Amino acid sequence: MKRFSIGRLTLPAYSFLAMAFMLIPIVYTIVFSFNDSKQRTNTQWQGFTLDKWLGVCNKQEVCSALGNSIFIGVVSTLIATILGTALAIGLVRYKFKAKALVNLALFLPMATPEVVLGAGLAGLFFNAGVGAGMPTVIIAHVVFCLSFVVVTVKARVQTLDPVLEEAGRDLYANPSQVFWKITFPLLLPGIISAALLSFSLSFDDFIITYFNSGSVETFPKYVYVAAARGVPAEANVIASAVFLAAILIVLATQINGAFKRKRLAKK
Amino acid sequence: MAFAAFGSGSAKEHKSPTKSSRIVLALLMPGLVYLGLFFFTPLFSLVVTSLEAPAASGGIGEYEYGFQWQNYVEVVTTYMPQILRSFLYASIATIIALLVSYPLAYFIGVKLRTRPMLQRLMLVLVIAPFFISFLLRTIAWKQIFSDGGALMQFAYSTGLMDKSQHFLGTDAAVIFGLTYNFIPFMTLPLFTTLERFDVRLLEAGSDLYANPAAVFRKITLPLSMPGIISGTLLVFIPIAGDYVNAGQNFLGSSKTSMIGTIVDTEFLQTQNYPIASALSVMLMAVIVALVSLYVRSSGTEDLL
Amino acid sequence: MAIDFKPSGADLELKNVRKDFPGFTALQDMDLHIPAGEFFALLGPSGCGKTTTLRIVAGLEEPTAGQVLIGGKDVTASKPHERPVNTVFQSYALFPHMTILENVAFGLRQRKIEDPLKKAMDALNLVELGYAAERRPQQLSGGQQQRVALARALVNRPALLLLDEPLGALDLKLRRQMQIELKAIQMEVGLTFLHVTHDQEEAMDMADTVAVMNKGHIEQMGAPEALYERPKTAFVSKFLGQSNLFVGKVADSSASSLSIEVGGHKITVPKDRAEKQTGKICIGVRPEKTTFHRTNPKLGSDHVVVGPGEIIDIRFTGVSNQYLIDIPNVGEVTVFAQNVGISPVIELGEQVWVSWKVEHSFGLSDLPAGNEDE
Numbered sequence: 043m044k045r046f047s048i049g050r051l052t053l054p055a056y057s058f059l060a061m062a063f064m065l066i067p068i069v070y071t072i073v074f075s076f077n078d079s080k081q082r083t084n085t086q087w088q089g090f091t092l093d094k095w096l097g098v099c100n101k102q103e104v105c106s107a108l109g110n111s112i113f114i115g116v117v118s119t120l121i122a123t124i125l126g127t128a129l130a131i132g133l134v135r136y137k138f139k140a141k142a143l144v145n146l147a148l149f150l151p152m153a154t155p156e157v158v159l160g161a162g163l164a165g166l167f168f169n170a171g172v173g174a175g176m177p178t179v180i181i182a183h184v185v186f187c188l189s190f191v192v193v194t195v196k197a198r199v200q201t202l203d204p205v206l207e208e209a210g211r212d213l214y215a216n217p218s219q220v221f222w223k224i225t226f227p228l229l230l231p232g233i234i235s236a237a238l239l240s241f242s243l244s245f246d247d248f249i250i251t252y253f254n255s256g257s258v259e260t261f262p263k264y265v266y267v268a269a270a271r272g273v274p275a276e277a278n279v280i281a282s283a284v285f286l287a288a289i290l291i292v293l294a295t296q297i298n299g300a301f302k303r304k305r306l307a308k309k
Numbered sequence: 310m311a312f313a314a315f316g317s318g319s320a321k322e323h324k325s326p327t328k329s330s331r332i333v334l335a336l337l338m339p340g341l342v343y344l345g346l347f348f349f350t351p352l353f354s355l356v357v358t359s360l361e362a363p364a365a366s367g368g369i370g371e372y373e374y375g376f377q378w379q380n381y382v383e384v385v386t387t388y389m390p391q392i393l394r395s396f397l398y399a400s401i402a403t404i405i406a407l408l409v410s411y412p413l414a415y416f417i418g419v420k421l422r423t424r425p426m427l428q429r430l431m432l433v434l435v436i437a438p439f440f441i442s443f444l445l446r447t448i449a450w451k452q453i454f455s456d457g458g459a460l461m462q463f464a465y466s467t468g469l470m471d472k473s474q475h476f477l478g479t480d481a482a483v484i485f486g487l488t489y490n491f492i493p494f495m496t497l498p499l500f501t502t503l504e505r506f507d508v509r510l511l512e513a514g515s516d517l518y519a520n521p522a523a524v525f526r527k528i529t530l531p532l533s534m535p536g537i538i539s540g541t542l543l544v545f546i547p548i549a550g551d552y553v554n555a556g557q558n559f560l561g562s563s564k565t566s567m568i569g570t571i572v573d574t575e576f577l578q579t580q581n582y583p584i585a586s587a588l589s590v591m592l593m594a595v596i597v598a599l600v601s602l603y604v605r606s607s608g609t610e611d612l613l
Numbered sequence: 614m615a616i617d618f619k620p621s622g623a624d625l626e627l628k629n630v631r632k633d634f635p636g637f638t639a640l641q642d643m644d645l646h647i648p649a650g651e652f653f654a655l656l657g658p659s660g661c662g663k664t665t666t667l668r669i670v671a672g673l674e675e676p677t678a679g680q681v682l683i684g685g686k687d688v689t690a691s692k693p694h695e696r697p698v699n700t701v702f703q704s705y706a707l708f709p710h711m712t713i714l715e716n717v718a719f720g721l722r723q724r725k726i727e728d729p730l731k732k733a734m735d736a737l738n739l740v741e742l743g744y745a746a747e748r749r750p751q752q753l754s755g756g757q758q759q760r761v762a763l764a765r766a767l768v769n770r771p772a773l774l775l776l777d778e779p780l781g782a783l784d785l786k787l788r789r790q791m792q793i794e795l796k797a798i799q800m801e802v803g804l805t806f807l808h809v810t811h812d813q814e815e816a817m818d819m820a821d822t823v824a825v826m827n828k829g830h831i832e833q834m835g836a837p838e839a840l841y842e843r844p845k846t847a848f849v850s851k852f853l854g855q856s857n858l859f860v861g862k863v864a865d866s867s868a869s870s871l872s873i874e875v876g877g878h879k880i881t882v883p884k885d886r887a888e889k890q891t892g893k894i895c896i897g898v899r900p901e902k903t904t905f906h907r908t909n910p911k912l913g914s915d916h917v918v919v920g921p922g923e924i925i926d927i928r929f930t931g932v933s934n935q936y937l938i939d940i941p942n943v944g945e946v947t948v949f950a951q952n953v954g955i956s957p958v959i960e961l962g963e964q965v966w967v968s969w970k971v972e973h974s975f976g977l978s979d980l981p982a983g984n985e986d987e
Contacts (some may be wrong), residue, residue, distance in 0.1 A: 057416040060409060061434050064492065067449035068441050074449075085452050125340040132336030144337065151348050153542065153600050155550020157569040158589040161576050162351030165358050165586060185347045188340060242439055248553060249569070253576070265444040269558040273448055281442045288440035289433065296429040512673050513706035515693040517720035517765070527719075531710045 068285065075278035083272030094275040095283075101276040107264040108280050114176070114251075114260060115244040118183035123237045125184070126191025127229070133192070134199040151189045159186065160253030167254065174256030182254045183247065187240040194239055198232025242288065352593070359586035369580055380587040388571050388588065395567040396595070398480070398555075399548040402487040403495075406544050407537065409488070410495040414536070415529075417496075418503030435496050447486055447559050451477060454560075478562030486554035491547065495540040502536025538603060546596055568592050622805030623684030623697070623772035624649045625670060630679030632665050639665040641829040642679070647822075649684075652799050652806045654820035656813060658852070662829040663809045667775050670807065672696045684772055694723070699766035700775040705758045707750035713737065713761050714746040720769040736768035737761075739798065756787045763795070767802065774799075776808040780815060792819055813853050817841065825849050845888050847895060847981040856897040857946050858977075860984045863891055870971060876942025878919045880974070887976025895977040895984070901949040902973040905936065905965040912968055919943055920966030927961060938967060 074084055078091035099105040133144065151159070163182050167174060206228070210220040248262040255263065265277055362375035385392070417435070421428035438446060453460060454476045464470040476482050506529070514524040552569030555561035568588055576585035625647040632640040640662045647653045655663040668674035670681060672693035681689045688696050699720065707716050714733050721729035737743045740760035750758055759779055766774055776795075780788045796819050799806050810816050816823045817837035824834040825848070833840060833849045844850035847858060859880050861873030871890060872881040882896045898917075905920075912918055922940030929952075936948045936959075946967050959965070 053412060053416050053420060057413050057431070060413045061431065064438060064489075065434065066453070067446040067489075068437060070449040070453065071441060071445050085455070125343055128336040129340040132333050136333045136336075138330065138333055144341065147341065147344055147349075150597075151344065153546050153596060154348075154352075155546055155569070155592060155596065157550045157552065157572050158355070158593045159348070159351065161572055161585055161589045162355045163347065164576065165582060166347075166351045166354045168582075169354060169358075181347055184343065188344065192340075246439070246443055248444060249551075252573075262442060262444055265442060265448070266553070266558075269444065269448060269556075273445070277442075277445065281445045285437075285441040289437060292433050292436075292440075293430075296433055297426070299429065507704075507706070509702060509704050509706045510708060512671075512693070513700070513702055513708070514719070516671055516673070516698070516700045516702075517769070518694045518723040519719070520692075520694050523723060528708060 071278050072282040072285070075275055075282045077275050077278075079275050084275045084278065085272065094279050098276050098279045101274055103259065103264060104261075104274070104276045104280060107259045107261045110176075110259060111245055111261040114179055114183060115241045118180045118187055118244050119237050119240040121180070122184045122187035122191050122240050123233060126188050126236060126240075127195050127233055129188075129192045130195035130199050131225075131229075134196055135204070148189050148192050151186055152193075156186070156247075156249035157253075160250040163250070164253040174254050174258075176255075176258050178254045178256070179251055179258055179260070182250050183244045186247070186250065187243055190243060191236040191240050194236035195229065195232045198229050202228050238291075245284070355586045355589050355593075358582050359590045361583045361586075372583055377583065380583045381591070384584060384587045384591065388568070391566055391568050391571050392591070394480075394565070395549050395569070395592075398484055398487060398567065399545050402484050402491065402548050403541055403545045405484070405488045406492050406495040407540065410492055410499055410540065411533075411537075414496050414499035414503050418500045419506060419508060422504075422508075432500070435493055435500070438490075438493055443490055444553065444559075447490065447554060450486055450489065451560055454482060477560060478557075478565065480565060482560040483555045483565045486560040487548050487551065490554065491544040494543040494547070498539035498543060499533065499536040502533055506532055542600060542603065545599075549596065550592060622649045622651075622803060625773055625805065625807065626680075626682040626685075627666070627670075628680040628682070630666075630669060630676045630681065632662075632669060632674065633677045639829055640669070640676070643830065645824070645831070647805060647807060649805055650803050652796070652808065652819060652821045654808045654810060654816035654823045655826055656810055656816040656823050656852075657826035658811055661826040663811075663826050664777060666826075667700070667777055667807065667809045670773070671698055671700050671775055697772040698775060699769050699771040699773075700777060701759075701762045701766050701779040703777045703779065703781055705750075705762040705779075707758055707761055707765070709750055712747050712749060713742065713753070716750065716761060717765045717768055719765065724769070733764075733768055736764040739767070740764045740794075756783055756791065759783065759791060760794075763798070767798065767804075770802075771804065773805045773807060776806060776810075778810050780810075780812070788815070795819060817853070825852060827852075841899075843886060843975050844897070845977060846979050847897075847977055850897050850975070850977065851981075855900055855947060857900060857903070858895050858897045858981050859943070860893065860895045860980055862893050866890070871976075875919075876940070878917075878940075878943060880917050880919070881914070881971045882974035882976040883972060886972075886974065888978035889976060893980065893984075895980050896974050897977060898969050898974050900935070900947040901933070901951075903946070903948045903967050903969045904950070905938065905948050905959075905967050907959075907963075907965060909966050910968055915971050916968050917971060917974065918966055918968045919946065921964045922946065922967070924959065924961055924963050924965060927959075936965075938965060940967070 074087075075094060076090050076092065077084055077087055078089040078093065079086070080088065129144075129148065133141065160182070163178070163185070164174070167178050172178060202225070207220050207224055210224045211217075215223060246262060248266055251260050251263055252266070261277075261280065265273055268274065268277065357374065358372070359380055360374065360376050360378060361372035361380075362377040364371040364373045413435075417428055417431045421431060452458060455461065456475055456477070461470070461476060464476075465472050470476075510528050510532070511524055514528045515521070519527060550569050552567050552573060553559055555565040555567045555570060557563060572585045572588050575581045575588070625645070627643050627645040630640055630643045630645075632638070643662075643666065645666075655666060657663045665674060669676050670683075672688070672691060672695075676689065679689075680687055683697060707713075708719065711719070714730060714737065717736050718729040718733035721732055726732065734743060734746060737746055740763055742757060742760055742764065745753060745757065745761075750761065753761065762779065780791050780795075783791060792815060808816070808820060817840075820837065822834065823837050823840055825832045825840065827848050833845050840849065841853055844853060844856070850856035850858065859873065859875045861875045861880070863871050864874040865872040865879070865881075866884075868884075870881050870883050871887060872879045873894060873896060874880075880896050884890065887894070887896075909920070910916075910918060919940055920938075922938040922943070924936055925939045925945075926935075926937035928935040931952065933949045933952050936950065938946045938948060940946055948967055
């Protein structure tokens with residue numbers, strides 16, 4: 043009686059294969075962080091070792107580049123998140139004539155190739171006589187993170203019912219209490235995802251950084267330059283550690299969210 | 310999920326009353342001023358620089374304004390191959406990414422609705438590549454495809470490829486790398502659109518005599534357009550400006566240089582700022598034109 | 614595969630249809646025959662299997678076992694798009710990316726029928742929405758969307774039209790209006806309608822035949838009046854309207870009637886209205902068939918009298934007053950009294966007797982939950 047069709051299995055099988063394909067270089071990078079490579083290069087498998095993990099900062103340049111990347115990521119995320127959250131609230135909650143124009147102004151940075159923004163900013167700093175360094179990198183990173191923060195927080199603001207704020211006012215809260223006790227906690231999940239997104243964009247950026255960092259070394263920049271001679275296994279260690287930490291955070295929040303949904307669905 | 314917000318279209322929107330314009334200004338101004346200073350000014354500065362001529366003093370990297378529109382002529386005549394190659398790579402990679410992503414996004418967004426745990430897990434796996442350096446991922450592919458690697462050895466031993474042939478450094482290798490690196494940017498907006506897709510419309514379609522192919526063509530596909538548009542833009546634009554995958558230390562060779570390669574060389578090495586700027590302005594102009602064309606023909610006003 | 618269309622409705626037959634879902638059985642060996650041209654309602658609470666039945670007929674769900682025949686032809690293995698059946702979905706499922714007119718023309722275009730737009734326009738005019746042809750579904754109200762969904766299904770002249778709680782989302786007033794329109798359209802086009810609903814008034818008002826479903830099977834089937842006047846199971850007596858039910862062992866039996874004893878009262882039912890005639894049985898009566906008295910009315914054997922009891926609740930609902938009377942050793946009895954003229958001056962706590970004519974009693978085939986044989 044069952045209409046059996048091979049089609050029912052094709053889609054799941056394809057999807058799992060596609061996922062596996064996407065994960066190949068990740069697995070490769072992690073595996074080679076355990077490679078006991080004696081030379082600079084890390085291309086041939088030479089046996090398992092934990093040495094590179096345990097002594098990752100023996101390669102001093104790698105560790106200091108990582109430190110810079112984290113610093114740049116945190117500072118630019120902080121600035122982008124504050125500016126972007128304000129923009130998102132303003133765009134959803136208020137009516138004004140130039141809204142379409144503001145939306146366009148926020149979309150354009152996302153539609154600008156990195157090389158254009160990188161060269162443009164570098165030219166501006168050059169013309170203004172500002173030397174490239176940590177401040178210029180951070181300024182540049184905020185530009186491309188900002189729009190992504192706005193998009194992410196905006197989605198959250200749109201699902202927020204203004205009646206909740208009216209109810210807060212009705213219950214004797216003044217405007218700042220309404221914001222900190224009602225609006226902000228409800229927006230927090232969106233703000234956190236926006237910040238995580240912003241950090242990962244900043245942390246992994248190469249092209250814009252390359253144009254605007256001068257002598258400041260970041261992790262991607264280190265890898266790019268090292269690629270000419272061969273990337274040491276220590277770089278794989280850093281990338282793998284960052285990956286595992288990020289995936290654990292995301293998995294934890296996602297699984298927690300799925301559990302909550304399930305519990306709600308059962309009620 | 311943060312990345313879900315890449316998609317266009319908005320969830321349930323609540324109408325809100327108009328409030329005092331002072332608050333709006335306070336909320337919007339800091340961000341807009343920032344963008345004005347560090348996004349629009351650089352773009353404008355690029356246009357100005359692109360029209361500069363070498364300074365009379367004649368030092369390397371010294372230029373002065375001179376409405377030197379010939380810079381554009383020079384750029385087009387000299388770098389036509391790179392310009393064409395960039396847009397060709399971007400087009401092919403975007404199409405492949407769409408073909409690869411659509412079934413995957415459909416599976417996660419529609420078929421896995423009944424299994425929220427698995428759905429979330431798959432979604433995390435889709436964005437997993439974002440969490441590991443894209444340079445290292447590209448280097449991983451380079452090593453997998455290297456002539457001494459198992460894959461190429463297999464191709465050589467079975468006669469699929471001649472020993473004199475290589476995969477690295479070819480157009481195909483660069484397109485492969487570009488496609489791989491940008492697939493998640495296609496999958497996510499498609500997922501956001503398909504996740505909201507009302508499957509009851511499929512039942513209505515088949516109830517109204519449409520066979521599965523017709524249901525897909527007339528219902529599923531048109532309703533996926535917002536995701537297809539955002540995905541296409543999010544993949545095409547960065548690829549057109551990318552030059553890492555095409556780099557000689559990565560998957561490309563001297564025969565795969567793209568617009569970005571030239572901008573990098575002219576700006577950072579030759580310090581020929583007007584030429585680098587003219588190329589950037591051209592790239593930006595083509596992309597703005599494409600975006601507005603795309604958006605107008607498909608009618609997606611809400612890009613953000 | 615070509616679709617064979619009849620100018621008017623075809624009959625539907627389900628033979629031993631069974632549907633298992635992981636963990637539960639939605640339909641238990643269902644047999645059903647709906648004659649051509651009939652307006653048939655499947656009525657039941659949510660989860661009773663009525664929607665599953667409809668989806669099996671539409672081909673959207675495959676039965677675990679059994680056969681579906683439309684116009685005598687076995688369509689069990691046919692896909693939805695191969696069946697001469699159309700559905701008005703509960704959510705309407707209008708295509709948001711098409712105009713109203715294109716929505717209605719969709720099925721015609723799929724079947725490559727000539728002049729799809731003209732026929733679609735005619736169908737829209739039938740539901741009085743011709744003026745909205747170029748609008749999008751989102752621009753219409755719930756009632757208008759419902760009419761578009763109806764036009765989209767009707768325009769195909771299906772052998773069988775399936776209605777999946779299509780009025781569920783409408784407010785009461787619009788609902789009444791749509792019920793009248795639906796019925797009028799059905800009379801006009803002469804199609805077979807299978808209507809699934811949980812609303813008993815809607816089912817009784819529109820359908821020629823109503824089948825009450827419970828836990829995956831049909832409890833009772835028949836004309837609306839018959840179902841109401843003579844429910845055969847405790848479930849039907851409670852789901853269709855309200856009932857006062859009394860349980861007891863058969864104590865007395867004459868040629869034409871039988872009685873049970875409950876708390877010292879004799880409750881009688883005519884034998885031809887009793888499903889079960891021996892042992893422990895349940896006798897019921899509708900609240901509107903009962904009256905109450907301030908003194909013991911001392912009526913003859915053609916009446917049942919219970920009481921005295923105390924009035925413990927009075928509700929004013931407009932057309933009638935509802936009284937809840939607690940009778941010692943019998944239980945609570947509900948009485949509806951028409952609100953004619955000045956309502957009887959009666960207060961909470963007063964002592965009353967309740968009576969009804971024996972011919973209004975009905976005997977059930979089963980016992981209400983909790984009264985199973987010891």
